[in-house]
Structure formats: structure tokens, C-alpha cells
């Protein structure tokens with residue numbers, strides 16, 4: 090399996106501490122990213138989740154920070170604008186900013202009449218009042234109080250007027266505290282930056298002006314230059330800006346990024362129209378950066394063409410690598426570095442082999458290894474948890490139901506309302522459990538008892554022995570059983586768990602009997618539930634009936650591709666029938682005339698969405714069986730796409746499908762010849778490769 094012999098990963102040399110050396114399987118992409126950054130070219134990284142896009146940029150960031158060519162430290166200062174307070178000035182100075190003791194000329198400032206002054210005024214008037222009252226007892230007290238109050242209020246009004254009027258004029262003199270006029274250090278850039286920002290976070294990306302509840306005018310409010318929030322586009326000046334999750338980037342943000350790329354400078358203005366910052370706008374601030382963006386393949390549709398056009402390199406990261414010894418060794422390196430980086434338990438040789446097998450399965454082929462390494466990393470972490478004897482059942486006990494997760498699963502798995510699915514994400518673990526619906530009264534009498542499974546029934550084995558033992562990190566070994574527990578429970582994937590439960594609950598109700606006698610118009614096809622779910626067997630039944638209005642009716646089939654494949658199957662049946670390339674049958678010429686027939690095709694007991702063309706061969710054979718009235722053997726399941734020449738073409742999920750055929754007790758499974766390179770495990774079932782329809786006719790028909 091690996092080039093080295095070892096018992097546990099503790100014997101494998103420590104991985105290199107440099108992140109760049111830890112990236113596996115993405116050599117070409119890494120080279121391009123390095124070259125892009127070196128030559129200041131913008132790049133877009135696309136690929137499946139968890140193939141190392143962020144890791145690559147982070148690794149390259151270490152190098153970016155170390156490169157000092159053409160870079161000198163600078164500081165961004167925010168200063169008040171004496172002409173127009175709503176337009177604060179952001180200025181870049183070389184090196185560090187040394188604060189001046191006397192920041193502003195005192196003659197520019199009118200010392201503000203503060204509240205203390207006001208209180209002093211009030212005190213003076215109180216003294217005068219009491220003096221007048223005592224000195225002139227014949228003057229009425231109330232009259233004196235009234236006069237002094239009017240004078241005091243008049244003075245207070247003048248003071249407030251001076252304050253507001255001064256500030257409004259933009260002279261910042263009226264009521265401004267001299268300390269508010271000092272420049273503020275917005276950003277000190279000491280080494281070439283690599284700034285990371287999520288595409289949806291507009292404030293973080295482009296900057297903003299903070300709201301001031303006191304109107305943003307001195308003396309009570311905070312002056313605008315003190316409310317500036319710098320954007321990542323500005324912080325990345327002279328360095329690299331990494332924007333991930335491009336799918337979530339609002340169109341207007343894309344326009345701003347576009348301007349920043351073109352002009353290499355961008356002002357900051359208040360983003361919230363209801364905020365006091367809305368009227369504030371800075372001067373244009375330099376932002377000359379190299380842009381690296383990342384997302385999944387489909388996310389690119391969200392990017393505006395002019396922005397996409399300005400990205401020089403569009404790099405697609407691989408999601409699989411060839412399964413050879415060199416790459417298996419790389420996978421071992423990955424396992425070792427994940428264990429080291431996350432301080433996990435060492436892993437046995439056999440468990441490492443199991444991870445390689447899983448990497449093959451996730452790649453969908455014996456020939457390949459997956460590069461969706463975050464998924465593998467999560468599985469390694471969870472296997473380590475189980476080796477540690479962590480009480481996962483307790484974590485599951487705290488589960489709550491999340492509607493949005495249920496709806497997502499519903500979309501992919503079944504067209505029934507999944508009123509009984511509970512999902513919980515705990516750290517890297519997705520836990521799904523199918524429960525009965527507590528709120529709904531049971532309609533059947535005998536199904537109510539078992540609706541809510543107890544925690545003990547959950548499909549997890551907890552190593553209770555380990556729990557009692559002294560839990561010394563790194564002494565317990567992750568062995569093959571721990572890895573298998575994670576794989577068998579499917580706890581690393583929502584779809585996997587839902588399909589495991591679906592099969593567990595519905596398999597016993599399905600009318601699939603591999604041992605039954607041959608039947609006309611009945612065949613067993615194979616499907617995969619959800620994106621990365623389990624395989625399943627589907628019984629396909631056809632009926633051909635004489636009709637004056639010939640038609641093909643599809644039952645329990647949703648997808649367009651499936652419908653097209655059935656049109657193709659009936660066309661091919663007609664062609665084979667007319668060419669006489671069919672087994673001898675008792676069918677008359679009239680029987681074979683499809684122009685006079687109604688064809689009904691049912692995917693029996695299929696509640697999941699059936700799409701794709703992998704059932705074309707099965708449907709075609711089934712129609713032929715009904716037309717020719719020749720029974721089909723029932724001891725095999727079949728999968729394969731078909732073209733109009735009758736060639737059987739490759740399909741996806743061959744391993745899941747073979748596994749499903751095995752689970753349902755079939756002894757034989759027919760798969761496209763071209764898929765044989767993908768088949769991982771043939772134990773316990775005869776896998777028959779098929780190239781053409783003609784080739785399998787003698788195998789499947791009972792005549």
C-alpha cells in the first residue's frame with residue numbers, strides 16, 4: 090500500500106512545518122498561484138469544497154509577508170478636513186507616525202465654552218440674584234428670579250449657537266475639543282500584507298463610516314475622521330487581497346472592487362443610508378493589490394463579466410489524483426500532518442489503509458484518490474475522538490431539529506415530507522437521526538411504539554473500555570474499527586446518514602426478490618440516493634398495451650434526463666425489433682409494432698428523485714421483454730447508460746450501486762465495461778462487464 094513499512098503513524102517523520110510543503114496533490118495549481126502573486130496578476134481559484142483553496146492562499150501568504158522587494162512600511166492617518174468636516178482626509182505617510190505634541194495651531198481653535206463655563210455662569214447669576222433680593226427687599230422676589238433666568242437662558246442660547254454654528258461652518262472651531270483635531274492612525278503596514286475577507290462582508294471589504302448617535306458633530310458627537318473604518322481593499326495595498334465565498338459577493342460590491350482594480354484607489358463612504366455616516370466620504374485612498382478569489386465551480390456564475398475579465402488566472406483545483414504508490418504516500422503524509430496539527434492520537438497501519446480505501450470510494454474509482462481532504466480530515470478527527478472514548482452519544486442527546494437542514498435533505502433525497510429527520514452539527518460532525526414526529530398522532534395502531542428511537546439505539550459504538558482508562562493523549566491508537574465506525578455510520582455526511590436510515594427503514598417494505606422466477610416486463614435497476622448517498626435497487630416494470638392513441642407514460646420518474654433516456658430506450662427497442670436482432674419469441678409482427686402501443690414504465694416504490702440516464706439499459710430490456718413476451722431473469726441487477734447504436738456507456742456511483750445489489754441479495758450485477766476500472770470491491774457478487782446490449786441479451790432473457 091505505502092512505500093514505507095510502519096506499525097503506527099508515530100513512526101513516520103514529522104511533517105514539514107511550512108504550510109506550503111503540507112499541500113498535497115495540487116502542485117500545478119500551487120505553481121500558478123505562486124507565479125500569479127510574484128508577477129502581481131489577479132487569480133481565481135475554483136474547486137470542490139475542502140480541496141485546499143484557502144490553505145494554498147494561506148501558505149502563499151507566508152511567502153508574501155516575507156518578500157520585501159518594492160515594499161516599504163507606511164502608515165495611514167485620518168485627519169479632519171477644516172474646509173468640509175464631512176470629507177475627512179486619509180493620508181499615507183512613509184514609516185511610522187510620531188504624534189506631535191501640539192497637533193493644531195491654537196489660533197485655529199476657538200476654545201470651546203464648555204459646560205463648566207455654563208455652570209459658572211449659572212452660579213454667578215444665583216449669587217447676583219440673592220444679592221439683589223437682600224439689597225432691595227422692596228423688589229419682588231419672583232420678578233428678580235424671572236429676570237435673572239431670562240438672562241441666564243439667553244447666555245446659554247448664545248453659547249450653544251456658537252458651538253453649533255462654528256461646527257456647521259466646518260471651521261471645527263465652535264465647539265470642538267482640540268484633542269478631536271489630532272490625526273488618527275488608521276493602519277500601520279509594517280510588512281507586505283495578505284488580507285482575507287469574505288465576499289459578503291461589505292464593511293470589511295470596502296470600509297465604512299461609523300454611525301454617531303449624537304450627530305457626529307463636536308462637541309458632543311465624534312468627528313467624522315474618527316469614525317472611519319478602513320476596508321480590506323485598503324489594508325491589502327501593496328500586498329494580496331484574498332476574497333473567498335465569491336458566490337455571496339453582492340453585485341454592487343463587485344463594482345467597487347472593479348473600480349479599485351482599475352483606479353488603484355477607492356474612497357470610503359458611509360454604507361448605511363440611515364446612519365449619520367451616510368453623508369461622509371473620504372478622499373480616494375490607495376489600494377494597489379493583487380486579488381485572489383476563490384469559490385466552487387458554479388459560483389463563477391455570480392461574478393460580473395467585467396470583473397471576471399480582469400482576473401488573469403482562472404485556476405481549477407483537482408478533486409482527485411491517480412491512485413499510485415507516490416500519491417498513497419502523499420495521503421499518508423496528509424494523515425500524519427493532520428494528526429500532528431490537530432494533536433490527535435496516532436493511527437495504525439491498517440487504519441491508514443482504510444483511509445486510503447475511503448479516499449478511493451469518495452473518488453468513485455479504484456484508480457483514483459479523492460482530494461476532498463477536509464472531509465478526510467474530519468473523518469480522522471472523529472476516529473480519534475472515538476479512540477479517545479469520547480461520549481458521542483451524549484452529544485447526540487443534545488440534538489435539536491433544524492428545519493432548514495431538513496428541507497435541504499428533502500430536496501435531495503425524497504419527495505415525501507421528511508417530518509422525522511433531525512440534524513445537528515457538532516464541530517466537524519454532522520449527525521442526522523430519523524425520528525418519529527412527536528406532534529403528530531399515529532394513524533396506524535402498531536407503528537407508534539418504536540417511533541422515537543432511544544439514544545442507545547443510535548448506530549454508534551462507543552468504546553466504553555477506553556472511557557474507564559486513563560485518557561492519555563497520543564497513547565491510544567486510532568485503529569481500523571474506529572475508522573470503520575465513522576464510515577459505517579456515515580456520520581461525516583448528511584446524505585449518507587439519511588440514505589442509510591432510509592434504506593434501513595424502507596428496505597424491508599420493498600418488493601425486491603432476487604430469487605423469484607423469471608418475469609415478463611420486470612427488471613432491477615440501480616440508483617444512488619442523493620449527491621454522496623448510498624446505492625439502492627429499483628424495480629422497473631413495463632406494460633405494453635395495444636392502443637389507437639400510442640403514448641409512453643412514465644410513472645415515478647422526475648428528471649428530464651431520465652425521460653430522455655426512456656425515449657431512447659423505446660426507440661432502440663423499436664430498432665432492434667424491426668431489425669430482427671432479438672431472441673426468438675412468440676410475438677407476431679403486429680406485436681412488435683410500437684406505433685400501435687401504449688407503453689407504461691414504472692419505477693416501482695421509488696419515492697426518491699430518479700434522474701440521470703443510468704437506467705436506460707434496464708428500461709430498454711424491460712420494454713423488449715414486454716414486447717416480445719419473453720421473461721427476464723430476476724437474479725441480477727443492472728446499470729448502464731445506452732446510445733442509439735446499442736453500446737452500453739459508463740455511469741456514476743458504480744461502487745455504491747454494486748454494494749446495493751449485494752445488500753439486496755443479488756448474486757450478479759451487470760455494469761458497463763468502461764466502469765470496471767472504477768470497481769473497488771467485487772467480493773460476494775459476480776460483476777459482469779457489458780459493452781453492448783446485444784451481448785447481454787442471452788444473459789438476461791430466459792428463453
Ligand SMILES: Nc1ncnc2c1ncn2[C@@H]1O[C@H](COP(=O)(O)OP(=O)(O)OP(=O)(O)O)[C@@H](O)[C@H]1O
Pocket residue numbers: 111112113114115136137138139140141142143144145333384385423427460461462463464466
Ligand atoms: N491539498 C491539500 N493538502 C493538504 N491538506 C488539505 C488539502 N486540501 C484540504 N486540506 C485540508 O482540509 C482543510 C480545509 O481546506 P481549505 O479550507 O483550504 O479548503 P477550501 O478548498 O478552501 O474549502 P472551501 O471551498 O469549503 O472554502 C485544510 O485545513 C487541510 O487540513
